[in-house]
Amino acid sequence: MLDSYLPILVLIVIAVAFAVGSVIMSRLIGQKKPGEVKLAPYECGMPPVGSARERLSIKFYIIAMLFIVFDIEAVFLYPWAVMFKRLGLFGFVEMGVFIIILLIGYVYVWKKGALEWE
Amino acid sequence: MNAELLSLSNAPWLYIGAMLVKILVVFGVTMGIVAYATWAERKVIGHMQTRLGPMLTGWHGLLQPIADGIKLFFKEDIIPSQASRVPFILAPMMILIPSLITIAVVPFGTDLVVNVGGKAYAIPLQITDLNIGILYILAMAGLGVYGITLAGWSSNSKYSLLGGVRASAQMISYELAAGLAIIAVFMLSETLSMREIVLQQSGSILDWYVWKQPLAFVLFLVTGTAEINRTPFDMPEAESELVSGFCTEYSSMKYALFFMAEYANMIVVAAIMATLFLGGWAGPTPWGPVNLLGKIFAFMFFLMWIRATFPRVRYDQLMKLGWKVLLPLALANILVTGIVVVLQQ
Amino acid sequence: MEVLFFYLVALVAVLSGLIVVTAKSPVNSALALVNTFFCLAVFYVMLHAPFMAAIQIMVYAGAIMVLILFVIMLLNMGVEPHKKPTHIAWGAIGGTLVLLVSILFIQRGDTARAVGNISKDVVLREGHTALIGKAMFVDFLLPFEIASILLLVAIVGAVILAKKEV
Numbered sequence: 001m002l003d004s005y006l007p008i009l010v011l012i013v014i015a016v017a018f019a020v021g022s023v024i025m026s027r028l029i030g031q032k033k034p035g036e037v038k039l040a041p042y043e044c045g046m047p048p049v050g051s052a053r054e055r056l057s058i059k060f061y062i063i064a065m066l067f068i069v070f071d072i073e074a075v076f077l078y079p080w081a082v083m084f085k086r087l088g089l090f091g092f093v094e095m096g097v098f099i100i101i102l103l104i105g106y107v108y109v110w111k112k113g114a115l116e117w118e
Numbered sequence: 119m120n121a122e123l124l125s126l127s128n129a130p131w132l133y134i135g136a137m138l139v140k141i142l143v144v145f146g147v148t149m150g151i152v153a154y155a156t157w158a159e160r161k162v163i164g165h166m167q168t169r170l171g172p173m174l175t176g177w178h179g180l181l182q183p184i185a186d187g188i189k190l191f192f193k194e195d196i197i198p199s200q201a202s203r204v205p206f207i208l209a210p211m212m213i214l215i216p217s218l219i220t221i222a223v224v225p226f227g228t229d230l231v232v233n234v235g236g237k238a239y240a241i242p243l244q245i246t247d248l249n250i251g252i253l254y255i256l257a258m259a260g261l262g263v264y265g266i267t268l269a270g271w272s273s274n275s276k277y278s279l280l281g282g283v284r285a286s287a288q289m290i291s292y293e294l295a296a297g298l299a300i301i302a303v304f305m306l307s308e309t310l311s312m313r314e315i316v317l318q319q320s321g322s323i324l325d326w327y328v329w330k331q332p333l334a335f336v337l338f339l340v341t342g343t344a345e346i347n348r349t350p351f352d353m354p355e356a357e358s359e360l361v362s363g364f365c366t367e368y369s370s371m372k373y374a375l376f377f378m379a380e381y382a383n384m385i386v387v388a389a390i391m392a393t394l395f396l397g398g399w400a401g402p403t404p405w406g407p408v409n410l411l412g413k414i415f416a417f418m419f420f421l422m423w424i425r426a427t428f429p430r431v432r433y434d435q436l437m438k439l440g441w442k443v444l445l446p447l448a449l450a451n452i453l454v455t456g457i458v459v460v461l462q463q
Numbered sequence: 464m465e466v467l468f469f470y471l472v473a474l475v476a477v478l479s480g481l482i483v484v485t486a487k488s489p490v491n492s493a494l495a496l497v498n499t500f501f502c503l504a505v506f507y508v509m510l511h512a513p514f515m516a517a518i519q520i521m522v523y524a525g526a527i528m529v530l531i532l533f534v535i536m537l538l539n540m541g542v543e544p545h546k547k548p549t550h551i552a553w554g555a556i557g558g559t560l561v562l563l564v565s566i567l568f569i570q571r572g573d574t575a576r577a578v579g580n581i582s583k584d585v586v587l588r589e590g591h592t593a594l595i596g597k598a599m600f601v602d603f604l605l606p607f608e609i610a611s612i613l614l615l616v617a618i619v620g621a622v623i624l625a626k627k628e629v
Contacts, residue, residue: 026371079596105618260525
């Protein structure tokens with residue numbers, strides 16, 4: 001079975017070589033005339049104001065946290081989907097309970113307004 | 119005589135040779151499509167806007183991608199003085215590499231039978247068939263988010279950071295909906311192997327999963343478009359508000375890698391969609407690779423058409439669509455599929 | 464050949480692990496951790512557990528590390544000023560102890576030679592995903608349903624943590 005992963009290894013090596021190679025090549029070929037203004041962060045031609053790394057909205061954390069939870073739910077669903085026809089009604093009820101419990105959480109998140117992006 | 123499946127144990131050198139040829143051909147074709155997709159996109163959108171698009175380099179601008187490539191190679195590679203160097207250099211590679219290696223599990227034809235030394239070997243037209251095929255794709259697609267997040271953060275520019283963070287939140291949200299949408303297909307196929315999923319649809323056009331799972335198809339179409347940040351979901355770039363989003367500070371070949379990744383991702387999403395819903399290489403013509411490429415081109419043309427037609431959605435609308443519409447629809451589709459399958463049994 | 468490859472990946476995994484704890488910039492540290500996860504996925508594949516490998520990348524590298532990266536980036540944690548490490552001696556003693564205990568366990572060898580019902584051949588014949596499905600949805604039904612409650616708690620926790628006005 002490990003045989004079937006050999007091509008992936010080769011492909012990874014090729015892809016990495018391509019990406020790294022082209023960046024290094026352009027670094028070697030391209031001209032280099034650095035200047036203070038050229039190396040400054042772009043801000044529509046004005047001198048940059050303040051730091052770019054400010055704290056951002058909490059919304060992004062909520063999305064990332066909810067993503068983890070629902071991603072794990074999806075992970076449970078893959079082996080279930082593959083086994084589904086063999087499990088039959090039993091499997092359906094089983095996963096139905098699982099999904100309904102998580103749907104309660106989903107409704108809670110919705111009601112609490114964590115999905116709003118005002 | 120029955121053909122034996124070629125493997126590393128029964129004919130090692132033939133296997134390695136066939137593997138290298140397959141990898142190089144697929145890699146070459148992918149890069150070729152990536153290069154000419156940039157030309158096609160400019161042409162298609164040009165003509166849709168009653169312009170001509172590139173005309174000067176070669177016949178109807180056919181040499182434009184090559185000219186662009188050479189130009190980008192010779193451009194100065196700028197690393198802003200305030201950037202975090204290591205992530206800044208790694209980010210473009212981290213976004214291109216996953217999109218190039220996902221193509222490995224996409225099957226593009228029936229087995230090729232060759233005779234060597236009096237024995238017949240069957241070479242599957244697919245770089246490799248993993249029995250977790252689609253999970254491999256999802257895992258690799260999930261890694262793509264790092265490239266964008268890091269590109270945005272490491273540039274240390276306000277536009278880049280906003281673009282990068284928006285992009286990563288969008289990508290994870292739609293990755294989730296896309297992952298849930300395709301589960302309904304596996305409930306019918308009982309396998310995650312891309313090769314077997316195509317074989318199950320190879321009877322006739324009526325066997326395609328798009329007929330049994332139309333909602334999943336539409337969901338995947340929308341989430342796929344959002345996942346690769348194409349219009350109308352191109353919030354990360356949003357050139358009218360964020361200059362160029364996460365790649366604002368990039369130049370030269372690093373910038374080109376972002377562009378290549380975008381088109382490579384289009385090919386990947388098109389290939390997944392063709393494989394899961396439209397019969398992959400099977401049908402309508404007898405030539406496998408032609409079928410698959412035709413379906414990929416059709417989807418890419420569709421994306422360009424969409425780009426020329428629709429305005430960009432607002433970010434709050436985008437997140438609302440992902441979390442409040444597509445996610446529940448995908449779950450409902452799983453439940454409905456479950457009920458139908460149980461009733462049929 | 465396989466053994467050689469194992470040691471190569473193991474070396475990369477350990478080196479990335481070292482970078483995780485020594486890197487000054489938290490982002491570089493997080494990236495090294497992603498690389499460690501990737502190496503672990505390779506180990507899972509080598510142990511004929513491809514489903515676990517995919518999940519390792521999807522959940523750990525693709526979801527949890529993204530959240531950690533968000534936190535690092537958005538809380539604007541800069542490069543840590545270089546401090547002289549304290550408690551080196553305690554760290555060394557603790558590390559050596561852990562190493563000794565693990566060597567002891569490996570030497571006992573029970574884990575290496577243990578043979579269960581599911582051998583490599585069974586995995587190859589039935590497929591790793593289907594086997595996990597069977598184990599989870601037939602043999603371990605109750606833990607699976609309890610996992611959903613755990614996830615529900617996680618959802619509620621996430622919302623309460625992030626929203627002040629609950």
